[in-house]
Amino acid sequence: MTITKSDVIAIRSEHDIVLARQNVRRVAQDIGFGIVDQTKIVTAASELARNTVVYGQGGEMRWEVVEDGAKRGLRLHFVDQGPGIADLSRAMTDGWTSGKGLGLGLSGSKRLVNEFEIDSAPGRGTRVTITRWK
Amino acid sequence: MDRIPILRMGDFLLVTIQVDMHDRLARTLQDDLTEKIERTGAKGVLIDISALELVDSYIGRMIANTSAMARILDAQTVVVGMRPAVAITLVELGLSLSGVDTALTVERGMQRLRTRLGRTDSADDHHQE
Numbered sequence: 001m002t003i004t005k006s007d008v009i010a011i012r013s014e015h016d017i018v019l020a021r022q023n024v025r026r027v028a029q030d031i032g033f034g035i036v037d038q039t040k041i042v043t044a045a046s047e048l049a050r051n052t053v054v055y056g057q058g059g060e061m062r063w064e065v066v067e068d069g070a071k072r073g074l075r076l077h078f079v080d081q082g083p084g085i086a087d088l089s090r091a092m093t094d095g096w097t098s099g100k101g102l103g104l105g106l107s108g109s110k111r112l113v114n115e116f117e118i119d120s121a122p123g124r125g126t127r128v129t130i131t132r133w134k
Numbered sequence: 135m136d137r138i139p140i141l142r143m144g145d146f147l148l149v150t151i152q153v154d155m156h157d158r159l160a161r162t163l164q165d166d167l168t169e170k171i172e173r174t175g176a177k178g179v180l181i182d183i184s185a186l187e188l189v190d191s192y193i194g195r196m197i198a199n200t201s202a203m204a205r206i207l208d209a210q211t212v213v214v215g216m217r218p219a220v221a222i223t224l225v226e227l228g229l230s231l232s233g234v235d236t237a238l239t240v241e242r243g244m245q246r247l248r249t250r251l252g253r254t255d256s257a258d259d260h261h262q263e
Contacts, residue, residue, distance in 0.1 A: 014157045021154065021188060039188060039219040043227060046190040050157070094228055104191045108227035 003075075005065040011049050011078070012058040020049040020061050027063055028074055033134055041074055041132045044109035048078045048128050051105045056080025056126055066131065073114070073133035081125040088120060138163045140170050146178040146247060147171065147209075148240075152185045160196040167200055171207045178247035179204050182240055184215025194229040201234045210250050211235060214243035 005027075011020055024045040028038040045061070052059045059080030066075045085091045092110070097103035106128070110116040113130040120126035136159060141148040147170055149163070167179065181197065183189065189197070201211040214237045216224075224231065235250075237243035 018154055018156045025187070036219045036222055039217075039223045040226070042188055043190050043223045046188060046192075047227075050190075050192060104228045108191060108229075111226050111228070112223065 001066055001068040003064045003066055006063060008060050008062045010058075011052045011061050011080075013053065017046060017049040017053060021046050023061075024063060024074070024076065027065065031065055031072055031074060031134065033074070033132075037132060037134065040112040041076070041130075044112040044130055044132075045076055047105040047109040048076070048130070051126075051128075052078050052080045052082075056082035058082075059125070068133075071133050073131050075129065075131040078128045079125065080127075084122045084124050084126055085118075085120040086122050088118060091120075092118070137166065140166060142170075142174060142176070145174070145176050146180060146244070147174070147176045148180045148182070150182040150185070154186075154188070155193060157192055160193055164196050164200050164203070168203045168207065171204055171209045176209050177251055179209055179211040180240065180243050180247065181211065181213045182215050182243075183213060183220075184217070184240075186220065187217070189216070189220050189224055191227060191229055194224055194227075194231060198229075198231055198234055210247055212237050212243040212246050214238065214240050 009019060009023055010016060021042050025038060025042050028041055049061060057080065059078065062077040064075045066073050090096050092106050094107045095103040109130065113132045115131040117129045138149060138151055138159065149167065171179065197213055204211045212235045216236060235246065237246050
């Protein structure tokens with residue numbers, strides 16, 4: 001698999017959540033995603049960027065246009081150095097929240113993409129990687 | 135600070151969301167709307183989201199909360215114009231907005247509000263005391 005294009009943006013404030021969505025929308029349009037695919041990956045990005053701000057104390061989003069043979073897709077990494085998540089399987093459950101959210105951020109965004117990976121541990125921050133193929 | 139305008143038409147309030155809302159703007163709209171319902175005694179609220187390209191769990195929750203708060207304040211809310219891609223995404227995300235009344239267009243939304251309030255005449259020439 002090859003990365004043909006990528007960039008990083010800081011995710012520190014509520015305003016950056018909007019910037020993240022706009023960036024993802026633009027790249028998704030550039031690589032020819034249909035409107036439903038665009039909406040799904042942008043919504044997933046919005047949820048994960050908000051997690052980065054609210055629970056991760058800020059971090060960054062790296063986006064990558066990826067190619068695997070004839071397949072083309074968009075991969076997003078959300079990385080923070082926040083407190084991390086102790087119980088990952090519980091955090092992936094609908095309705096589970098450590099804060100004031102609805103508890104749909106992780107579980108919901110997983111349903112909106114083709115691939116979802118999460119790596120987190122207390123004191124080590126959190127890294128979430130999602131991919132949606134065209 | 136930016137705000138989303140709330141228009142008054144008789145005893146209906148009309149909100150058209152035309153920007154990609156950051157979270158604080160969504161919270162401000164929720165507060166402004168409930169305050170305006172209380173101040174004007176509005177009986178119906180129409181929220182037009184046809185320009186919105188995204189409704190995530192935060193905005194979805196704001197819409198559901200606003201509708202619930204309005205109901206407690208004796209006003210009916212109808213959310214109109216949700217784009218199909220947004221509806222598909224919302225349901226997959228896990229939010230079905232089950233307590234929220236929706237209509238496809240502003241016109242149908244208005245009709246719905248009038249029916250629910252037991253009216254056949256137009257909203258702006260109807261005053262009750």
